[in-house]
Amino acid sequence: MACQTYFRPRKNEIYVLETYDNCTPYKIWLADLWECPDCGTQLIAGYGARAISERYMTNFKVHLKRVTHTIIGCPKALK
Numbered sequence: 001m002a003c004q005t006y007f008r009p010r011k012n013e014i015y016v017l018e019t020y021d022n023c024t025p026y027k028i029w030l031a032d033l034w035e036c037p038d039c040g041t042q043l044i045a046g047y048g049a050r051a052i053s054e055r056y057m058t059n060f061k062v063h064l065k066r067v068t069h070t071i072i073g074c075p076k077a078l079k
């Protein structure tokens with residue numbers, strides 16, 4: 001990632017989905033989105049110490065609706 005030093009904060013507290021087994025939703029994390037102003041490459045950093053929700057929790061589906069990014073590219077997990 002050659003342009004990393006130029007990254008700027010783009011958005012705080014984005015919802016990020018962690019998946020397992022072929023993009024099955026697993027955990028949801030709050031993190032910060034950074035973006036390179038030159039090329040638009042995005043970087044997710046600043047994850048919290050623990051997930052804000054996991055798939056067995058009753059609030060999981062509510063948080064899932066707020067997710068905008070996945071940890072490992074699984075766009076099909078975001079319907």
Ligand SMILES: [Zn+2]
Pocket residue numbers: 003036037038039040041
């Ligand atoms: Zn760049």
